Amino acid sequence: MPHTVEWKVRLYLFEDGRTTRARAVVDTGTTVLTGHGATRRNPADPEVPEIGDELAAGRALQDLGQQLVDIAERDIEGTGAAGPGPRPPVGWPA
Template sequence: MSQVAGWHVEVEFDENDHRTRSAAMLRLRDGTELRSRAHATRHPSDPNEARIGEEFAGARALKELAEQLEAKGQREVDALHTRPPK
């Protein structure tokens, strides 16, 4: 029997003339919340396209969340292997 699961992800942006900051949060089924921050800086000669800065800053924040999630999973697997057998 399959089980349907879901995670909640939020990404917010704060932009000024040359810099886009992002904050990301991932809420897991076990109640854990993982958070990250990242930024992207626009070169002065590049056109002022906010969505491009969002894409770079958002991708970097999500990449950090992915790394945190992988580390969490590895800690949980390690904990299962260090338990004494029943």
């Protein structure tokens, strides 16, 4: 059966001095999840805001992605599809 949905993801970046923080929010229509990430520039490093943005955003998206994988794994277990013992990772190979 075909299945198409649209999830909206918003990424917010906040810089304060040497610290950059990111918040990634996904709205699935039924659930809203938030991932967080941060980075801090070493005082000896040159000031390149894009690098802080990239690192903080990447970490927030990783956090959000892990939350989604954790929820999917719990949902799989709830269906009884997961057998005893170790099982292969969920989803397509990376």
